[in-house]
Amino acid sequence: MTGVPTSASVQAAFEIRGHEPGRLHGRQAATEVEMPHHELSADMTLHSAGRVITRVLLAFSLLLHGMESQGGVFDDGGRSVVLTRVEEATRSGCSPSSVGVGRRPPKPLLVASPRDDGEYPLLLFLHGYLAANSFYSQLFRHVASHGFIVVGPQLYTISGPDATGEISSAAAVIDWLAGGGLSSVLPPAVRPDLTKLSVSGHSRGGKVAFALALGHAKTALPLPLAALIAVDPVDGMGVGKQTPPPILTYKNRSLLTSAPVMVIGTGLGELPRGPMLPPCAPRGVSHAEFYDECVAPACHLVARDYGHTDMMDDDTPGARGMATRALCRSGGARAPMRRFVGGATVAFLRKWVGGDGAALGGIRARPEQAPVALSVVEFLDE
Numbered sequence: 001m002t003g004v005p006t007s008a009s010v011q012a013a014f015e016i017r018g019h020e021p022g023r024l025h026g027r028q029a030a031t032e033v034e035m036p037h038h039e040l041s042a043d044m045t046l047h048s049a050g051r052v053i054t055r056v057l058l059a060f061s062l063l064l065h066g067m068e069s070q071g072g073v074f075d076d077g078g079r080s081v082v083l084t085r086v087e088e089a090t091r092s093g094c095s096p097s098s099v100g101v102g103r104r105p106p107k108p109l110l111v112a113s114p115r116d117d118g119e120y121p122l123l124l125f126l127h128g129y130l131a132a133n134s135f136y137s138q139l140f141r142h143v144a145s146h147g148f149i150v151v152g153p154q155l156y157t158i159s160g161p162d163a164t165g166e167i168s169s170a171a172a173v174i175d176w177l178a179g180g181g182l183s184s185v186l187p188p189a190v191r192p193d194l195t196k197l198s199v200s201g202h203s204r205g206g207k208v209a210f211a212l213a214l215g216h217a218k219t220a221l222p223l224p225l226a227a228l229i230a231v232d233p234v235d236g237m238g239v240g241k242q243t244p245p246p247i248l249t250y251k252n253r254s255l256l257t258s259a260p261v262m263v264i265g266t267g268l269g270e271l272p273r274g275p276m277l278p279p280c281a282p283r284g285v286s287h288a289e290f291y292d293e294c295v296a297p298a299c300h301l302v303a304r305d306y307g308h309t310d311m312m313d314d315d316t317p318g319a320r321g322m323a324t325r326a327l328c329r330s331g332g333a334r335a336p337m338r339r340f341v342g343g344a345t346v347a348f349l350r351k352w353v354g355g356d357g358a359a360l361g362g363i364r365a366r367p368e369q370a371p372v373a374l375s376v377v378e379f380l381d382e
Helices: 007-015 026-033 037-074 133-144 164-178 181-185 204-213 287-292 318-326 335-352 358-365
Strands: 081-086 109-114 118-126 149-153 190-202 225-231 261-266 298-303 374-380
Touching (some): 037 335, 081 133, 109 181, 118 133, 118 204, 133 318, 164 181, 164 190, 190 335, 204 225, 225 335, 298 335, 335 358, 358 374
Parallel strands (some): 118 149, 118 190, 190 225
Antiparallel strands (some): 081 109
16 A cells, blocks of 8 residues: 555545435425426436535545655654663673663663653664764654654764774664663653664664674674665775675675665765765765665665755754765755655655555655655665
8 A cells, every 4th residue: 555546546536426315205206206307407417516526526635645644754743752862881880781771871872752652663773974873863853753762872983994893883782772771761651662673874874784684793683673774875985995894795686684675865975075075975885786786675765966964963063063064065955855864764664664655655656745856766576
């Protein structure tokens, strides 16, 4: 089922019958039969027209509902959201490998969760190279407002080209989540559904997300992954310049991930910001190659006029925040791209975590309804 009615569903709407008049009895029947022929014909014509109008209005209502179900994911979900910073465990305190509710996580966290009582699926979001998890707070709020708990660890402060340590750190955070540590930092009566964990990441964080889904962590993950969403993933500086551990194999359909995959790309990410700067998402190691190597089910959406960091917050302070604008080519205002990434993420999670494919089907059927122009809309079905 998709969020936009198919021709069959619209046809079904036209097949629905209006209320049929009952048989006429007694004097009323005799009176009606004796009516002049032209008056009877006019009455029947008006009644038929009324049925046609009813069917048209019903069909229009179905179409409007489909457009709203698609467009709704790109807007705020309506739930009140609380954003919480969680400090990491210290060496003298709880070790990252210890298990128990109330202990601190192995890495600092930024957690966005609905404030209302309930149990919500989890999304682990991994930041890009040398970025701060706080740079994605508005994106986190968008996703959380639709009924998800978003956990964004700060994997490192300074890092070199090797992402092996980031993979281990992300796996340690999942261990902490599996041990029930998150419950102590959520609002009262808000519970994480540990059976529904998905992972997402931006830039090099997207590469790390793939690494987790491919089993590159030193130990098996304690929780299964329900979905993988890579936002403009990057696997190095270019073809032949992958950073360790390399993820891309340059063989079609070779990435046997443990979960369905959505790859979101940018049209400007592969273009340099200036003549002396390298592109932030170089061609040959970015979204197109990741998608080409995915197995079904997978999808690929590309925002034509936006750049590599355009889904970040409007205000990214500090030297690193300035670098997100100075080093990467941008499409301008970040809000449309952020709404698109947040909405596409929600639609994909609804499909593969919640079992409701209406919003994702709506994007597939009517990509022009997205808040950004999409140059690529590809789906690899099972």
